[in-house]
Amino acid sequence: MEEPIPLRDAANLFGVKVDRLRRAAWDGRLAGRLVGNQWLVVPSEVERFLRESGRRRTQTEPATRREGAHMARIIAVAVPKGGTGKTTTTLNLGAALVEQGQRVLLVDFDPQGSLTLALGLRPDEQEHTIHSAMKYYLSTFEPQLELAIRPTSIGADLVPATIRLNLANAELTVAPQGELVLKKLLAPLLSRYDVILIDTLPYLGILVENALVAAHEVIVPLEAEYLATESVSLMLQQVQFMRKSGLNPDLKVSGILLTHVDTRTVLNRQFAEFARKEFGAQVPVFTTVIKRSVRFPESQACHQSILQYDTQGDGARAYRAVAQEVLDAAA
Ligand SMILES: Nc1ncnc2c1ncn2[C@@H]1O[C@H](COP(=O)(O)OP(=O)(O)O)[C@@H](O)[C@H]1O
Ligand SMILES: [Mg+2]
Structure with a gap:
């Protein structure tokens, strides 16, 4: 049996x-064991990982989900904290991706309906929403989104939400496979869009799980203040949970x-x-940062999107750069 060694030693x-x-x-x-905050790995496993990741790079094979028919990338914008910029990011990243020629669908998945409101739709006037589609699915098992x-005026399509989406918390909890409903609803749309962005609510629960x-x-999104980092750690734990539980490996x-x-303050x-x-040691951190701006x-x-409202401003440029980073990551 090979002895596990600290990850840092393996890197050396x-x-x-x-x-x-x-x-x-x-x-x-890479298989490893987390002891405290330190990873232990066995050298032969590191060797296997490096050999295989090297091979993958040279073959430039497409990712499995992109093989065959065209499939949208589904990106959730999520962190269990309000006011961090989830809705702003969904809207403006969506707009910037449209500018790059991408077919984009935005899904408002927050009962507050901020994305719906920001795009000029009155939530109380919406008959067909994400919630009505979920309810229909739960009674027929037919995905009809x-x-x-x-x-919308920003060039992306939108599935709106209203306050009634709150009811889904109870409905999904008692439904068979309630955590799969959004995935089932989006499945028939994957060939129609390049990117689907989901704006989420600031609390963990069955909606965010969906x-x-x-x-x-x-x-x-991480608001630039120390108190916000806890919610990012919680989000990363939640991602690990999804992977390890097999819900989304x-x-x-x-x-x-x-x-x-605010770049002016130290x-x-x-x-x-x-x-x-x-966080950068565990997961990517976007090179682009979004500055605070009243715009x-x-x-x-x-x-309007920031791209329409202040076309050449810092905010518009930043979200264009984020869109580029998102597209580059898929290339
Ligand atoms: N970079 C920013 N600078 C200034 N205000 C912002 C910025 N991003 C978002 N906001 C504002 O902060 C508030 C919360 O942002 P929002 O995107 O709704 O957060 P969340 O969806 O995470 O609750 C909104 O009023 C929004 O206009
Ligand atoms: Mg929001």
């Missing part, structure tokens, strides 16, 4: 970056996105460094 032994091994261990590509899809079962990836973190960044600049150190709430009040 094979002359590779410790972060590369730590990320692989974190997301299960079509009726709820609306075009989003995490349906998604291939998660973007985790391939779920990945596309990246942590720093939002509400504390904020230190925070960005801290966040990269704290964001202003644009939402006018039912």
Whole structure:
């Protein structure tokens, strides 16, 4: 039996970056054991991982879910904390992806309906919503999201939400396989879109679980303040839970996105460094940061994306750059 060694020693032994091994261990590509906050790995397993990841890179094979028919990437924007920029990110990343020629569907999956409101739809006037489609599915097991899809002025389609989505908490809890409903509803739409973004609510529970079962990836917005890091850790634990429980073994973190960044304050600049150190070893952190700007709430009040409202401003440029990072990650 080979003795396990600390991951850092393994990185030295094979002359590779410790972060590369730590990320692989974190997301299960490299078998290891977490003792306290330190990974232990056996050298032969590290060797296998490096050999196979090297081979994969040279073959440039498409990811399995992209083989055959065209399939949308489903990205949930999630963190169990309000006001961090989930809705703002869903809307503006969606708009920036449309600008890049992507066919985008936005799903409002928060009973507050902020995304629906920000895109100029009155929630109380919506007959067909994500909730009505879920209810229909639970009584017929037929996925019928079509009726709820609306075009919007930012060029992305939207499935709206209303306060009634709160009722889904109870309905899904007693339903058979209640955590699979959103995935089932989105399945028939995968060939119609390139990217599907799901805006989620700020509490963990069966709705967020639905989003995490349906998604291939998660973007985790982190408001630039120390108190917000706990909710990011909780989100990462939740992603691990989805993978290990088998509910979504391939779920990945596309990246942590720093939002509400104020580059003029020292504390904020230190925070960005801290966040990269704290989380960057486990999961990607977007290179682009979203600065704090009053243009964001202003644009939402006018039912516009930041790309429409302040075309050449910092905010628009930042979300374009995030869209580029998202597209690059899939290439
Ligand atoms: N970078 C930013 N700078 C300033 N205000 C922002 C920024 N991002 C979002 N906001 C505003 O902060 C509030 C909360 O953002 P929102 O995206 O709704 O967060 P969440 O969906 O996570 O609750 C909204 O009023 C929004 O307009
Ligand atoms: Mg929101």
